[in-house]
Amino acid sequence: MDAIVVSRLTKHYGAALAVSDISFSVPAGSTLGLLGGNGAGKTTTIAMLLGLLLPTSGSIRILGHDMARDRFAALARMNFSSPYVALPHRLSVTENLRVYAHLYDVPNTERRIRELADELDLHELLDRPAGELSAGQKTRVALAKSLINRPDVLLLDEPTASLDPDTGDMVRGWLERYRAATGCTFLLASHNMAEVERLCSDVLMLKRGAIVDRGTPGELLDRYQRDGLEEVFLDIARDRRPEMVP
Amino acid sequence: MRPALRRVWGMVYRHLALYRRSWPRLLELAYWPTFQMLIWGFTASFFAQRLGNGGAAGVGVAAMGMLLSGVLLWEVALRTQMGLAVGFLEEIWSRNLGHVFVSPLRPWELVAALIVMSVLRMLGGVLPAVLLAWALYAFDLFAPGPVVVLFIANLMVMGWSVSLGVVSLILRHGAGAEALAWTVLFGLTPFSAVFYPVAVLPAYLRPVAWALPSSHVFEGMRAVIGPDAIGPDAIGPGAILWHELAWATGLNLAWLAAACLLFAGQFKAARTRGALLSIGE
Numbered sequence: 001m002d003a004i005v006v007s008r009l010t011k012h013y014g015a016a017l018a019v020s021d022i023s024f025s026v027p028a029g030s031t032l033g034l035l036g037g038n039g040a041g042k043t044t045t046i047a048m049l050l051g052l053l054l055p056t057s058g059s060i061r062i063l064g065h066d067m068a069r070d071r072f073a074a075l076a077r078m079n080f081s082s083p084y085v086a087l088p089h090r091l092s093v094t095e096n097l098r099v100y101a102h103l104y105d106v107p108n109t110e111r112r113i114r115e116l117a118d119e120l121d122l123h124e125l126l127d128r129p130a131g132e133l134s135a136g137q138k139t140r141v142a143l144a145k146s147l148i149n150r151p152d153v154l155l156l157d158e159p160t161a162s163l164d165p166d167t168g169d170m171v172r173g174w175l176e177r178y179r180a181a182t183g184c185t186f187l188l189a190s191h192n193m194a195e196v197e198r199l200c201s202d203v204l205m206l207k208r209g210a211i212v213d214r215g216t217p218g219e220l221l222d223r224y225q226r227d228g229l230e231e232v233f234l235d236i237a238r239d240r241r242p243e244m245v246p
Numbered sequence: 247m248r249p250a251l252r253r254v255w256g257m258v259y260r261h262l263a264l265y266r267r268s269w270p271r272l273l274e275l276a277y278w279p280t281f282q283m284l285i286w287g288f289t290a291s292f293f294a295q296r297l298g299n300g301g302a303a304g305v306g307v308a309a310m311g312m313l314l315s316g317v318l319l320w321e322v323a324l325r326t327q328m329g330l331a332v333g334f335l336e337e338i339w340s341r342n343l344g345h346v347f348v349s350p351l352r353p354w355e356l357v358a359a360l361i362v363m364s365v366l367r368m369l370g371g372v373l374p375a376v377l378l379a380w381a382l383y384a385f386d387l388f389a390p391g392p393v394v395v396l397f398i399a400n401l402m403v404m405g406w407s408v409s410l411g412v413v414s415l416i417l418r419h420g421a422g423a424e425a426l427a428w429t430v431l432f433g434l435t436p437f438s439a440v441f442y443p444v445a446v447l448p449a450y451l452r453p454v455a456w457a458l459p460s461s462h463v464f465e466g467m468r469a470v471i472g473p474d475a476i477g478p479d480a481i482g483p484g485a486i487l488w489h490e491l492a493w494a495t496g497l498n499l500a501w502l503a504a505a506c507l508l509f510a511g512q513f514k515a516a517r518t519r520g521a522l523l524s525i526g527e
Contacts (some may be wrong), residue, residue, distance in 0.1 A: 050348040076350040102256025103349040105249040228397035
C-alpha cells in the first residue's frame with residue numbers, strides 16, 4: 001500500500017513555475033529522497049504535502065486521505081522536522097514538547113517526553129529554553145517534536161543539518177530503527193548524499209520543478225556509472241545525461 | 247479532554263508558558279492601562295475639585311466617573327484587541343507558524359486560543375488599573391451594576407473583530423504590517439465617543455461613529471453613570487439605554503462576521519502564496 005500518492009502536482013507562483021506536473025508514490029514503510037539544487041522545487045513540494053501550500057493543480061493523498069478535502073485527518077498521523085522552522089525560543093524544551101503533545105492529542109504526555117529524551121539524549125536539555133540551544137541541539141529537539149505523535153508519515157527537511165558527524169550518525173541510526181520498529185514512511189529532502197544513500201529506498205531527482213530522474217540509489221549509480229550520489233547530483237545539475245557521462 | 251479542546255489548550259499553554267518566563271511581557275500588560283488610568287484619574291480629580299468648588303454639586307463627580315469609566319472601558323477594548331493580535335505575532339516572531347499549521351490544529355482553534363489569551367491579557371492589564379482607581383479615587387467601575395459587564399462584553403467582541411482584521415492584514419502583507427496591532431484601535435478612538443458624546447462630532451463624521459459598537463457602548467455608559475447635570479438632553483441617572491446596547495450587539499455581530507470572512511479569505515490566500523512558511527521573513 002502507498003502511504004503517499006502524488007498525482008500531476010503543479011504549483012505556479014504567478015507566472016513562475018515552481019513545481020511542474022510531478023507524480024510519484026511512496027510505499028508504506030519506505031523512504032523517498034527528494035534531491036535537487038536550490039530552487040528545484042523540494043521545499044514547495046514538501047509544503048504542499050503538509051497542506052501549508054495549495055497546489056495550482058493535481059492531487060495529494062496521504063494515508064488514504066485527500067489533502068485537499070481531509071488534510072487534518074492525515075496531519076494527525078504525520079509530522080515534520082526542519083531546522084529552518086523554529087520552536088518558540090523562550091519556552092523550555094519540555095514546554096515545547098508539551099505544546100505539541102497537546103496539539104497532536106498524544107496520550108501520557110510526560111511519559112512520551114521521557115521516552116524521547118531517552119532515545120535522543122535530551123535529558124540535559126529539557127529545562128533549557130529552546131532559544132539557548134546550539135544548532136545541533138535544536139535539530140535534535142526538532143526531531144523529538146516531529147516524533148511526539150509517533151507519526152506514520154514523517155517529512156524530513158535536512159534532518160541532520162548542523163549536526164556533527166557523530167550526532168548525525170546517531171540520528172540517522174535512530175531514524176532507521178524507528179522506521180524498522182514502526183513501519184513509518186519517510187520523505188527526506190537532503191543535500192547530504194551519504195545520508196540519502198543510507199536512508200532512502202528510492203530517490204527523485206528534481207530540477208526546475210520537474211522530476212528529471214528517479215530510481216533506487218543503486219539504479220542511479222549504475223545509470224550514471226558513478227561511485228556516489230553526489231556525482232550523480234552534479235551530472236544532473238550540469239545537464240550531463242547518462243549517455244553523455246564519460 | 248476532547249481533541250479540539252486539547253489543541254486549544256495546547257496553544258493557550260504555549261502563551262502562558264511564555265508569560266511565565268518573560269517578566270517584561272507581564273509588566274507590559276498592566277503598564278499602559280495603569281498609566282492611562284493614573285493620568286486621566288488625576289486630571290479628572292482636578293476637574294472634579296474645581297467644578298465641585300464652583301457649586302455645581304455632582305457635576306464634578308459625574309465628570310470624573312465618565313472620564314475614568316471611559317479610560318478603563320476603552321482599555322478593555324484596546325487590551326483585548328492587542329491581546330489577540332500580539333498572540334498571533336508571537337508565532338511569527340518565533341518563526342513557529344510552520345510547525346503550528348502542519349499540526350492538526352484548525353485555524354479556528356488557533357483563533358479560539360488567541361481569544362482565550364486576549365481575555366487573560368485584558369484581565370491582567372485592566373484589573374490592576376480598576377483596583378488602583380478604586381484605591382486612589384474611590385472609583386468603582388462596577389457601581390452602575392451588571393450592565394457594565396454587557397459594556398465590557400461588547401467592547402471585547404469589538405476588539406476581537408478589529409484584531410481578526412489586523413491578523414488578516416498581517417497574513418496578506420507579512421510582518422511589516424505588525425504595527426497595525428498597536429495602532430488600528432487607537433485610530434478609532436476619536437470616533438468611539440469614549441470621552442464625549444457623538445453629538446459633539448461634526449455631522450459628517452457621526453455616521454462613522456454610529457457604525458462602531460464602541461460609540462453605542464459609551465453613549466450607554468454615560469447614561470448609566472448619571473449625566474443629569476451634563477447638558478440639556480440629559481437623561482436621569484442610572485438609566486440604561488437598552489437600544490444602545492442592542493445597536494452595539496447587532497453591530498458587533500455584523501463586524502465579527504465580516505472579520506471572520508476576511509480572516510478565512512486571507513488564510514486561504516496565504517496558503518495559496520505560501521506565506522505561512524515565509525511570513526516572518
